[in-house]
Amino acid sequence: MLPTTTLLLGLTGTTLGFHVCQRIADKVSSATDVYYPGSSSYIADNEHYATSSSQVSKCSVEPGSAEDVGIILGILGKTKTAFGVRAI
Numbered sequence: 001m002l003p004t005t006t007l008l009l010g011l012t013g014t015t016l017g018f019h020v021c022q023r024i025a026d027k028v029s030s031a032t033d034v035y036y037p038g039s040s041s042y043i044a045d046n047e048h049y050a051t052s053s054s055q056v057s058k059c060s061v062e063p064g065s066a067e068d069v070g071i072i073l074g075i076l077g078k079t080k081t082a083f084g085v086r087a088i
Contacts (some may be wrong), residue, residue, distance in 0.1 A: 020081045021059035027071050031064025045086065057084070 018036075025034040035042035036059050045060035063069045076083055 018058050020075060020079050021061070023079075024059075024061055024072055024075055027075065028061075028063070028068040029065060032068040032072075033062045033064070035060045035062075 021034055021036065024032075028034075033041065035045060037056075041062075042060050045062070046057055061072060063072060075081075
């Protein structure tokens with residue numbers, strides 16, 4: 001079991017961020033959760049991030065396995081997506 005870690009994906013003002021979030025959701029295992037604006041988990045994940053950043057994240061991702069972390073980072077690298085990490 002992984003420690004609770006959340007990845008917050010940026011890209012203010014573009015739809016690319018949502019496409020990256022969807023791509024991650026499609027590729028990772030069911031152990032990983034992807035949350036979108038409006039959900040209570042997204043709001044909780046973004047609480048501190050929103051007060052310390054000028055960007056609003058397009059989604060939050062809670063990886064469920066080390067393999068999923070690798071998949072997520074691979075997608076973020078290929079798409080050059082800005083992201084933040086929040087460890088709990």
